Amino acid sequence: MTETVTTDADQATSAETFQTLNPATGEVLATLPVESAQQIAGKLADARAAQQWWAQIGFGARKERLLKWRTAISARIEEIAEVIHREGGKPLDDARLEVILAVEHIDWAAKNARKVLGRRNVSPGMLLANYAASVSHVPYGVVGVIGPWNYPVFTPMGSIAYALAAGNTVLFKPSEYTPLVGKWLVESISEVVPEHPVLQLVTGLGQTGADLCTSGVDKIAFTGSTGTGKKVMAACAQNLTPVLMECGGKDVLIVDEDADVPAAVDAAVFGGFSNAGQTCIGTERVYAHEKVYDDVVARLAETARSLVPGDDTGASYGPMTMPSQLDIVRRHVDDALDRGARAVVGGRDSVGERYVAPVVLADVPEDSLAVTEETFGPTITVGKFATVDEAIKKANATRYGLGAAVFSKSRGELIAERLRTGMVSINSVVSFAGMASLPFGGVGDSGFGRIHGADGLREFARAQSIARLRVPIPLNVTSLARRPGMLKMLGKAVAKRFGA
Template structure:
């Protein structure tokens, strides 16, 4: 039986929908489809709560965030089971993303004061009588629209940082993972029962659209590039700023001096884990011609031990969103029709729920499998004459999210030349686990950053203050200013900045 999408159902108090297991189609939960009025009411409640939450200060908010991560940590098996129920991914993978999310909650709470608190700035010689400071103030209410592929790690990368910065949050999880969203919000409300600081809204695209146009102070969205563009267009009507974390077509570069065993292992894991449903997953590999054949042999050998399924021995689970199956199949078929070879898998690897690993070689660079985001357990491997060609081909894409370089001698150099928001060297996707590093892309992969200092600042507005410490001997901002004052200023600026 083919998996189906979440289904709306009639309900006595309003429309609801069922969350279904992608592995069995079993109903694992029923949730309300929140209307435009419901969303606006949630935003109004968040607005009322914002002053109280901001008033707790950095220390007060950090304490609540510490307690929240404590609840999540102690109940980790329960959370992981909810993730598995709604996504089908193995418990171990659910635990990995949850552990990384816990680290981000801890980092955001601990560092918010240092990053966002009042800082002195140099006033300069011309304004030396002034004391200059800048601090970051909360935006107010932040709307977060989360994805289904990493329903804990990804939205918490926005939620935790927005909360630490002093904002309240209205969170809409994907319609495929509403149970995970509810679990996280319920856990937070246990440690913050006083006000609705973090609220859940559930539903489909219309609910998300209502959040975008409902009067929030910023939207943080993770999803497809197409949906991101629609959100930007809607948000532009009210000049609501947005953070867009969209798709990727991430590449791995393998240099002639690379550790091929490590590179192959990283490629297999990065391409197939979570059924390839990873925005920073490995979709393309460019390998130096001197080591190409050996590398491909290692990838093929390792791929044979990887299997999709719902049993405990399977390395990854089903494709969560049924419509993605046709995209994956189309990409594989197009690659093969245009001269590519499937060394592992192929068109027949795409089933009704599961897609087995597919390794493609000799695929034309202008094919869909190379240019479009596949979001499935497939990878293309191409031979290049040198790393200059590898960089050129890796950058020849409308996306620019993550990338990986395997090289013993040129890792930093090559990483700096890649047009992506993030690059890991000699390890797969390591930037995602480092809470102090910003996460985000360029081009069709979106803009704005979550995580790290940049992520905290995304959810705050800078406030500049200049305070006069004493009256300046030369008053410039007055109609009583004399001609000799202007002459003195001209002479002074020439001495300071007019040197050849």
């Protein structure tokens, strides 16, 4: 069934449109407007008016409305999962899991915003002991969220829910590959918050995202590739608009000599092949201790061979959502094999017109594209290490630094603490993403800033400090009428207190 969502008003302002397709079949699902800078400006004005009301109603009323949204989405999981499946290609179970995780984050943000962002007293210190000091976090205003196609509900919700809980309103530009998912989210919240448009949809292509960046929004939260992230930052620099960047990754899974190998392999397969490997925190590299390396490779091969990509209910994973990604996967596999890598599972012929069959590569040179660049497909490279130091060196030899996993019975935390990443799972994979209390984000080319948890709430609010005079005292050091010698005397008192 094809859905057309253009309107006369849309066409009056912008005649350009784009289509969203089912990646498994090529079926046109909808035609949507490429919104202009003028249209974005109109939505921004509406968002500013809405934000005044949204901020004024306070934490309690926002919590009530966000929890209603959580409940509404929970009651319609099957409906939104079907939209995700048709527009993004992932199996329905993967879509269901994504929505369930997103609901958890709405719940956490709504319930913890006051505690994290509300005004709290702090010590004024000795010098100004006659003052009261406090700090709170106030909303930026209107936040622009540019979302990805690979997790079109879960990932942008890490910005949307937290921004709304903090008192902001949001202009949400979903990926042009999954705009109907974004449309569904916007319509669902309007049903429980009918008073004002606290979350609005912006549809279009790359230029639309650029126009959103320069529209005058108060912050941009971006999720996407590192290359596009740099363009977003450059556009935001024109207005000194602050940015949150959640970019790509080249995540590693380390299997220590005392690891539970079957569990490690099961995690690697899920991390590497679920969602057709189109996961920023997905497992792309595995390093196994030399004592368990052969066992890891054999088990990986056995499990990977059993995976079947497709669009039916029995499929292990779906098609590549973005057609251009097929060329990147093909190039990485070809480069590795040309340079001496061994195809344990699959190979050059694994890359088809819509799907990529599982690929497991061993003996891959560490400077090959399959090891150094984000592949974003159902491929895994497997390497060997003799010592923990070697494993750490190989794991950290990347400009990315998003997530990682470590399987070890005795040295998990010791290894995890040495990894140059924002997040690590020990004896599991990607578990940190499902914990709403944990911050999510990376370092290096994986970006900066954090979504989720208390850090995620603070990401969408600015600190405001207030110092209030409680009791006037004669010793007023912030006055030019102070007595001569006052600061000299005070200096002696400080030296006595803090001196050796």
